[in-house]
Amino acid sequence: MSDVTRTDSAVRFLFSAAAVRGVWVHLDASCRNMFARKSYSAAERILLGESVAAAVLLSRTIKLQGRLALQARGQGLLRLLVAESTQDAGVRGVIELADSIALDSIPPLQQLVGDGYLAVTLLPDAGDSYQGIVPLAGGRLQDCLADYFALSEQLPTALWLAADGERAAGLMLQALPGDAHDAEVWHHLHTLAATLTQAELLGLSCEALLHRLFHQEGVQLFPAEAVQFQCTCSVERSRNALAILGRDELQKLFAEQPEVTMDCHFCGANYRYTADDLGEILGEPPALLH
Ligand SMILES: [Zn+2]
The missing domain is CATH 3.55.30.10 (Hsp33 domain)
Known part of the structure; x- marks a missing residue:
């Protein structure tokens, strides 16, 4: 053996x-x-x-x-x-x-x-x-x-x-x-x-x-x-956690602070978001250019 x-x-x-x-x-x-x-x-x-x-x-x-x-x-x-x-x-x-x-x-x-x-x-x-x-x-x-x-x-x-x-x-x-x-x-x-x-x-x-x-x-x-x-945190999970707040709360949050940071307690990864990321956080498809 x-x-x-x-x-x-x-x-x-x-x-x-x-x-x-x-x-x-x-x-x-x-x-x-x-x-x-x-x-x-x-x-x-x-x-x-x-x-x-x-x-x-x-x-x-x-x-x-x-x-x-x-x-x-x-x-x-x-x-x-x-x-x-x-x-x-x-x-x-x-x-x-x-x-x-x-x-x-x-x-x-x-x-x-x-x-x-x-x-x-x-x-x-x-x-x-x-x-x-x-x-x-x-x-x-x-x-x-x-x-x-x-x-x-x-x-x-x-x-x-x-x-x-x-x-x-x-x-x-x-x-x-x-x-x-x-x-x-x-x-x-x-x-x-x-x-x-x-x-x-x-x-x-x-x-x-x-x-x-x-x-x-x-x-x-x-x-x-x-x-x-092995940490199971990811961009997707951090976005989903923010998405729970809903559009109105998120807009308020970004009006108060230009950048929202989410730190993973387990692995120390930082996920940073600005108002530009709102669409992606809420899972909306990107706007079509044409
Ligand atoms: Zn992590």
Whole structure:
């Protein structure tokens, strides 16, 4: 079996003798790409890294033409968090903490989010989006997401997330939908996976990690999928966002300021518009010259 690299990939796997599936993810260059866009604190890097790793894990277990996002907003310590993965494992994310937090005292998620919310959002390319609210009593993100699956899908699910400010990694186990799951087998696999250290999760290749945990269990790996930083912003999307304002509001806006700038929080791209762009923003065909 060829060695799956430790750089920016996701691998799905199945247990040969148990109705349980899994996903492993490792993010390196994509984390560096995300962190290079803003000056993040160490705590922000760790929270964002773990969140994006989680978004990739979740996105590998659903059929979706579009994006899966973990989104949090609030007035507490965590003002904003968005961690996204597309069906092609293109990732992007942004985070904003109100205050600096010491690395050894990152509070439980409930305290971070405060009066706000954390949601799993499915954003299909076509059709309506779906949003499920994540219960926050679990403490760490990995435990809250396990609670979310237990409640929303009634699927035993467990996640292990790790980040060190440079890289992020994750492992997810989930009972297969449809089958009556064997509680004893689930408990056995969960117990094995729970022995994983943060250093192992961040440092081992997929094969080495699965061998370390499950060498007696029989695991079937699917081909590795490349994960990369990828922003889905575009001229078209920024125009559409402006078009929502309507002609009257846009005319007022351009009367007040000669140039309207839209900055992408994820990748730092700038989209600039003047009154001359009004027709294109509103999707009107260009005037014919003849
Ligand atoms: Zn962008």
